Amino acid sequence: MKDKKDNNPIPQEIRFAALAVDIVCFRVADGDLEVLLGKVATDNNKYKGWWAHVGGLVQIDETAEQAVDRLLSDKAGINKIYKEQLYTFSAINRDPRGRVVSVAYIALTDGTNTQDLAKARVETVWKRVGSLPKLAYDHDEIIRVAIERLRSKIMYTDIARYFMPKEFTLSELQKVYEAVTGEGVDKRNFRKRIIALGILKDTRRTIKKGVMRPASLYTFK
């Protein structure tokens, strides 16, 4: 992709920075909030072999959003995912290779996501946010901000929906809230509140897992 013709009329001398995106991609699996990490593979990079958020350079003919979709697909085999812009990090030495300004995004996917690992061009792993290694670049800082934002938004929006598969039980939804906030909630109060919001639809069908009473299945409206 670097062979694209540079037909940008902006003078070269003021184009000092490379523009990148970094994607903090979350899921909830087995009651744990997890984040997608990719192994740094570029040579001449003191962080080679470290774990980092998936990301890369924005190209001349795409927006930051388009770069996010492309990089998630190419590097991690993840497609059609919910995303929102998080923050832009412009510290001068955040990348030891030179001035790189990064627009960070949060992305959410459901725990049963279909990651096309055949397409993924980077070694990736899902790590619980409670036990992360030291990350490359300023990615520790980025994920700190991302978790803070995610915890705050799950309280007053319905973003939890992007963690859920099409159909789910109320217990599963509750586990997602608890995994994100890190705190347990009362089952009756949770169900009352979430039903009162009017964002769920009862499918009138049930699912049975193991030796127990079947649970009602819901979808988001």
Added chain:
Amino acid sequence: MKDKKDNNPIPQEIRFAALAVDIVCFRVADGDLEVLLGKVATDNNKYKGWWAHVGGLVQIDETAEQAVDRLLSDKAGINKIYKEQLYTFSAINRDPRGRVVSVAYIALTDGTNTQDLAKARVETVWKRVGSLPKLAYDHDEIIRVAIERLRSKIMYTDIARYFMPKEFTLSELQKVYEAVTGEGVDKRNFRKRIIALGILKDTRRTIKKGVMRPASLYTFK
């Protein structure tokens, strides 16, 4: 400043974009929410003579935050102001001169601000947000997002403090809330709520304006 040596080890061919900041600077004056606009002065620019948010290019040796401080000071004569990052706009054709990615900031100042007009290198004006002209570039979109964010944050944070002078009356503070939200509030309920937050301190002094009962002066803790 463009004469700075380009000692960036990032290869020239991936540095396609210019990085800019745009600053949506608000104040409340005479009960109206106003925004600072600067007249576009660059030649070879189809927007020359239009009004736009104050902004400019980020330089190689400064962060976006530092660029905001520098540009507000140089172009508008405004110093030491509260600011927070709003959103990064990366649409490909947002600037007709070429690919410019802009990190937008919100800045707030009090209505009695001391703008050093002698230093200001750009013609500026404060405009009521209710009667804005069509702005240059994508600045209509930027201010739409900025106002949305400001209205939302004034409801659950204490950012209103940055609109106030050191000391102020409760009526003045209420006017700021009303100017930002665009809606009137009940005086008794407003005072009860704001006092209950515990963020104000009564100076035990009063101020008298015109022919009326003096009002108590408060400060933010």
Added chain:
DNA sequence: TCAAAAGTGTTGCTCATACACCCATGA
């Protein structure tokens, strides 16, 4: 009948809203 998760109501508290009159001042 046991294990395991599903499902269900009531009470008290806190907080937001609606609403109207007297006070202090200088002209």
Added chain:
DNA sequence: TCATGGGTGTATGAGCAACACTTTTGA
């Protein structure tokens, strides 16, 4: 005494938190 904005209390309803037992199922 009048005009102007400053300053105050109460009642009602909504929404949230605390709290424990019964139901359904298959082994």
